Amino acid sequence: MSEALPREAVSPPSTGHTPLQPQPTRPEARATLIDALRGFALFGVCLGNLSVAFAFWDYPGTAELTPAWRLATDETAAFLYHALVDGKFYSIFSLLFGLGFALQLMRRTDEALALRLYRRRLRILMVIGGVHLALFWTGDILFFYAVMGLIMFRMRGLDDARLLRWIVLLTFLPVVFYLPLLLSPVVTLAAPFWIIGTGVAELLGYTGNTPTFMYDHLGNGGWLEFFQINFGGIWWRFADLTFTGRPFKVLAMFLLGMVIGRHRPWEQIEPHLPLLRRTLGWGLALGLPASLALAAVSNQDAYYSGTWHGVLESALYAVGVIPLALAYTAGFVLLWQRAAWQRVLVWLAPTGRMALTNYLMQTLIGITIFYGIGFGLAGRVGATWLAPLALAILVVQTIFSQWWLARFRFGPMEWLWRSWTYGSWQGMKMSRES
Numbered sequence: 001m002s003e004a005l006p007r008e009a010v011s012p013p014s015t016g017h018t019p020l021q022p023q024p025t026r027p028e029a030r031a032t033l034i035d036a037l038r039g040f041a042l043f044g045v046c047l048g049n050l051s052v053a054f055a056f057w058d059y060p061g062t063a064e065l066t067p068a069w070r071l072a073t074d075e076t077a078a079f080l081y082h083a084l085v086d087g088k089f090y091s092i093f094s095l096l097f098g099l100g101f102a103l104q105l106m107r108r109t110d111e112a113l114a115l116r117l118y119r120r121r122l123r124i125l126m127v128i129g130g131v132h133l134a135l136f137w138t139g140d141i142l143f144f145y146a147v148m149g150l151i152m153f154r155m156r157g158l159d160d161a162r163l164l165r166w167i168v169l170l171t172f173l174p175v176v177f178y179l180p181l182l183l184s185p186v187v188t189l190a191a192p193f194w195i196i197g198t199g200v201a202e203l204l205g206y207t208g209n210t211p212t213f214m215y216d217h218l219g220n221g222g223w224l225e226f227f228q229i230n231f232g233g234i235w236w237r238f239a240d241l242t243f244t245g246r247p248f249k250v251l252a253m254f255l256l257g258m259v260i261g262r263h264r265p266w267e268q269i270e271p272h273l274p275l276l277r278r279t280l281g282w283g284l285a286l287g288l289p290a291s292l293a294l295a296a297v298s299n300q301d302a303y304y305s306g307t308w309h310g311v312l313e314s315a316l317y318a319v320g321v322i323p324l325a326l327a328y329t330a331g332f333v334l335l336w337q338r339a340a341w342q343r344v345l346v347w348l349a350p351t352g353r354m355a356l357t358n359y360l361m362q363t364l365i366g367i368t369i370f371y372g373i374g375f376g377l378a379g380r381v382g383a384t385w386l387a388p389l390a391l392a393i394l395v396v397q398t399i400f401s402q403w404w405l406a407r408f409r410f411g412p413m414e415w416l417w418r419s420w421t422y423g424s425w426q427g428m429k430m431s432r433e434s
Contacts, residue, residue, distance in 0.1 A: 032349045033266050037332055038096055039348030039398070042355055044089025046362050047390035051081045053139045054366035055386055056378040059215045074382035081383065083295035084324075087249075087317065090141065091325035094250045097145060098152060098257025105156065106262070115153075117421060122149045124420045128356075128413070137363045138233035142356075148247060152254040160262070163255050170252035171322055174245025175314040181306030190243035197235030204228045208236065218371050219378025226373050243304070245314070252322065269337060276330045283327025290320030350401035351394070354411030358397045365393055406430070 051057075058078065104114050129142030158166070180187040201208050206217065206228055217225035241247065265272045294316040302309035335341040351358055368374035369389075370381075381389075404411060408428050410418060419425045 031266050032346060033333065033336055034096065034099070035349040035352035036336070036345050037092070037329065037348075038352030038355050039350070040332055040345070040352075041089045041092040041096070042351060042358055042362075042397075043390060043394045044085050045093065045359070046393055047081065047387060048085045048087075048089060049139060049362065050366060050386045050390055051078065051383065052086065053137070054370040054378070055381055055383070056215045056219045056370065057381055057383050057386075059212055059219075059379055069380055069385065070382040071384045073384045077383040077387065079295050081386070082298060083291045087321040088291075088325040088328060091249070091253050091322055092329055093141075094145075094253030095257040095260070095325070095329065097149065098254035098259075099261035100257070101149070101152060101156070101254075102258045102261025103264075106264075118153065119150075121417070121421045122146045122153070124417060125149070128417065132360060132363065133234055133237070134230055135227075136230070136360075137367065138230055138237045140237075140363075142359075144238075144241060144246070144250070148250050148254060151251060152258065155255065156258070160259050163259050167252045167255050167259075170248040170255070172318050173248040175311065175318055177245055177248075178306075178311055178314045181310060182308065183306075185304070185306035187306075188243055190239040193235050193239030193242060197232060197239060200235055201228075201232040204232050206232070208232075215379055218367075219376065221372045223373055226367075226371065249317075249321075253325075266333075269333065273334070273337070276334055279330040280327050280334065283323040283325075283330065287320045287322070287324025287327055290316045291324050294320050347398060347402075350405045351398045353405060354397075354401045354414060356417065357411035357413040358401065360413060361397065362393060 057074065101118065104118055105111060123146070126143055126146035129140050129144070129146055133140035133143050155163070155166070177189075198208065206225075207213065210216075214229065217229045221229075269276075294313060297309070297316070298313060299309060303313050304310075332345070336345055370376075370378040372378070401411070407430060408415070409430055410426065410428065415426060415428055
């Protein structure tokens with residue numbers, strides 16, 4: 001996901017190509033603060049995915065599997081993950097994605113070339129995400145980002161004022177689109193995806209009607225069950241994204257990132273410190289109470305059944321998640337201004353530079369640890385252990401990213417993405433001058 005922030009150089013690096021050949025930005029030209037922020041967001045994404053997608057710690061029938069790994073603090077930990085993690089960190093990633101689009105347009109003197117490259121970049125991301133979605137994990141976000149990126153692409157001509165109005169509207173549209181569900185839970189744009197997903201599941205020989213079917217196939221199944229869920233779950237994934245209004249939420253953050261990217265505030269942070277402090281204060285004041293309330297009232301059965309409870313959850317999400325995500329972002333930047341903190345936070349920059357590689361690696365780690373095709377620990381590890389596990393994964397990935405980028409210019413997947421985008425294999429090894 002690092003390439004959600006493409007930074008194109010005005011002049012191509014000297015790598016033996018002709019001057020007219022488009023080239024990617026040299027690694028040293030990247031904004032270290034943004035890379036570090038992306039590395040920070042990657043930790044939250046990892047923790048959120050472990051909690052809601054891999055561990056299956058709270059699924060029916062799993063509590064008695066290995067009581068030794070269950071702690072009295074599990075419910076509290078799960079509540080805090082829901083309140084403080086869910087939705088917030090992918091929102092930061094979405095913001096960075098839009099910011100990167102703005103940077104690509106500004107860094108190239110040839111706008112037509114920049115737009116052509118970005119369209120190609122999105123198509124390639126769609127392929128990478130599609131493979132990840134179909135073969136590895138139905139919770140993939142890359143394919144969805146590529147699709148939504150095409151919509152952001154068409155809104156690039158709007159000025160800041162109009163974009164800000166769109167951002168506010170998109171933030172609250174999930175509440176509006178939930179209201180028809182009060183008439184019937186099938187009055188939703190997600191209905192075709194649910195229907196197709198159910199049909200595909202039946203063709204593949206399983207049903208999604210039991211509350212434990214995901215655990216049965218993934219946490220406790222073998223390779224056949226794993227691929228059955230992946231192929232059929234694609235449709236349920238997009239049903240869920242549509243039902244929950246995720247397209248509106250993601251596009252809102254894309255556009256906000258595009259607005260911020262146009263002004264490049266990280267290049268001169270001092271004039272923006274008052275705004276950052278206000279963002280932190282108001283983000284916490286609005287987002288924290290709403291997010292805590294959302295975690296307290298959350299009820300999946302009621303939400304997916306089309307009730308006023310679902311309207312309440314949608315409203316709390318709109319008021320809570322984006323403000324809190326912005327508060328996290330502002331707080332990170334404010335800490336970055338302090339030398340002692342910057343010396344710590346800068347360690348996250350290589351992890352952020354290789355975010356696409358690290359994001360995909362997190363999937364491999366998750367399915368290896370928890371799924372039946374790996375160690376089969378799904379349902380056996382309580383929520384309390386997930387934060388230390390996510391931190392351990394971040395530490396390992398940070399060490400790996402530091403090691404890799406000391407030797408190579410790009411992460412493995414970043415290199416492939418860049419090479420496919422520019423139509424030629426990019427130089428991988430670090431030069432002596434680097």
